[in-house]
Amino acid sequence: MEIKVEEEGIVSLWVGNAPTLEALEEYLTPRYRNSGERIPPVFAEDFSLGRFDDDLREAEVIDEPADSLRKLLEGFSYDEIIVPRFVDTYGEQISPPANAVVLLYDYSHEPNEARHRNSPVVLRYVGSVSYIR
Numbered sequence: 001m002e003i004k005v006e007e008e009g010i011v012s013l014w015v016g017n018a019p020t021l022e023a024l025e026e027y028l029t030p031r032y033r034n035s036g037e038r039i040p041p042v043f044a045e046d047f048s049l050g051r052f053d054d055d056l057r058e059a060e061v062i063d064e065p066a067d068s069l070r071k072l073l074e075g076f077s078y079d080e081i082i083v084p085r086f087v088d089t090y091g092e093q094i095s096p097p098a099n100a101v102v103l104l105y106d107y108s109h110e111p112n113e114a115r116h117r118n119s120p121v122v123l124r125y126v127g128s129v130s131y132i133r
Contacts, residue, residue, distance in 0.1 A: 015098040016123035022079040027121040065097035085129040
């Protein structure tokens, strides 16, 4: 079942682990058949996201896994707004520690059971908050 909720002013957050930024980008990027047909990214399939605007996505892999949302979200767009909102809503500590972050802006994800295929990238959905003051 595809769940797609575009909502202006909302950012959805996933954290987890990835061996490299390249592996995370591959996980997040659609593929194409020889015919030109688009194959959704594994990320979209794992979380039943359907299509999302790649221009409204940020992703990063940090060197050392962290157990703090505050540390993981430093340096992302709107961090002065979203860090306190995510921490206040979902708590600062995450377990297990994560080294990968994915943010989808203008997208309010409805939680569902994630499916993880044979991928070196494993993410979990944290939640969504407003990034507008």
